[in-house]
Amino acid sequence: MVDNTLENSQYPDLVIVGAGLFGLTVAQQAVEHTGARVHIIDVRDHIGGNAYSYFDEETGAEIHKYGAHLFHTSNKRVWDYVNRFTEFTDYVHRVYATHDGVVYPLPINLGTINQFFRAAYTPAEAKAVIEEQAGELAGTDPQNLNDKGIQLIGRPLYEAFIKNYTGKQWQTDPSELPASIIKRLPVRFNYDNRYFKDTWEGLPKDGYTKWMERMIDDERITVELGVDFFDESQPYNKKALQAAGVPVVYTGPIDRYFDYELGDLKWRTVDFKEVRYDEGDHFGCPVMNFSDADVPYTRAIEFKNFNPERREQQNPDKTVVWEEYSRFAERGDEPYYPINTDADKKLYAEYEAKAKAEPKTVFGGRLGTYKYYDMHNVIDTALTAYEEQVAPLLADSAK
DSSP states (O other): OOOOOOOGGGSOSEEEEOOSHHHHHHHHHHHHHHOOOEEEEESSSSSSGGGOEEEOTTTOOEEETTSOOOEEEOOHHHHHHHTTTOOBOOOOOOEEEEETTEEEEESBOHHHHHHHHTOOOOHHHHHHHHHHHTGGGTTOOOSBHHHHHHHHHOHHHHIIIIIHHHHHHHTSOGGGSBGGGGTTOOBOSSSOOOSOOOSEEEOBTTOHHHHHHHHTOSTTEEEEESOOTTOTTSSSOHHHHHHHTOOEEEOSOHHHHTTTTTOOOOEEEEEEEEEEESSSOSSSSSEEEEOSTTSSSSEEEEGGGGOGGGGGGSOTTOEEEEEEEEEEOOTTSOOOEEOOOHHHHHHHHHHHHHHHTOTTEEEOHHHHHTOOOOHHHHHHHHHHHIIIIIHHHHHHHHO
């Protein structure tokens, strides 16, 4: 049997499990502030986690391998930080939805309302119509998604744009889902169809992967791909690192870290079906939702349309679209969205208590904290985790 352990002196100062945005941010900060030697491992064959992208040779489109990733933030600390590594385009995200053979703008706004009802309502008139259509649910605070949707936007709009889409997304009748899922459902009584309301928005000019390569462009940061933290035949495994007392930042699933001993946390996953068209532009927009139950996928992503500034480098006669299908995740699937039932929250709290008893391990990212994060949230929490947890660990280890 080959001994793959390393002498303690040969280990780096910090090992990071997972090359997503959380791990890359911590690695960059550790090197910048302490000069630490950092080794990153990832079971995948690329860096970047779910934000990883690559360029499609046939169409010239930048493909977001794990679904559409759109950067937006109102956090100046995060915006200043990411601009150290990439410039951003002036892309502004807008979404459209196909319902009953007609395309409407989303989020629901005065344009959607007037188009749907074939009316010319003023903002005040539209508000009155919505309130009337909420019926007996107006002014109440329903606890299930179905009734909350009706209360927020009235029954006709809810049934057209939300009910079936949500049913497909969650594979559950909306009356059985908690209202919290759509409590912040935006409804605008003006013609603003900008999807995000953050101060800054855009896409990295050279692509996501180039951005993340720049974050760790330092000889003190090494990366090893295709490495499983739980594989004891390789030196950077959990057992060996614990025995050596090496500080670890872990961004994998928290239940996997503890070998699922308390049970599995539940997630939803997404499957993609790629469709290629012999035309330059199929939908005319980057994201098209499909609100009706007879279309099995929730939305379609046409990647070329995220980057109109690259038209000259793209194939004018070909385009690629990914249809997105949502389902419950099983072990081995890619976890995307935590389901967060009361039982899941209770189970995570138990795992979190166990994590706090791991003195040399910092848990972070979506999987490590069982939270759904946008990219700017991941970076913000990583910057904070470095300051409050990782830096003290490195200082203690250096004594």
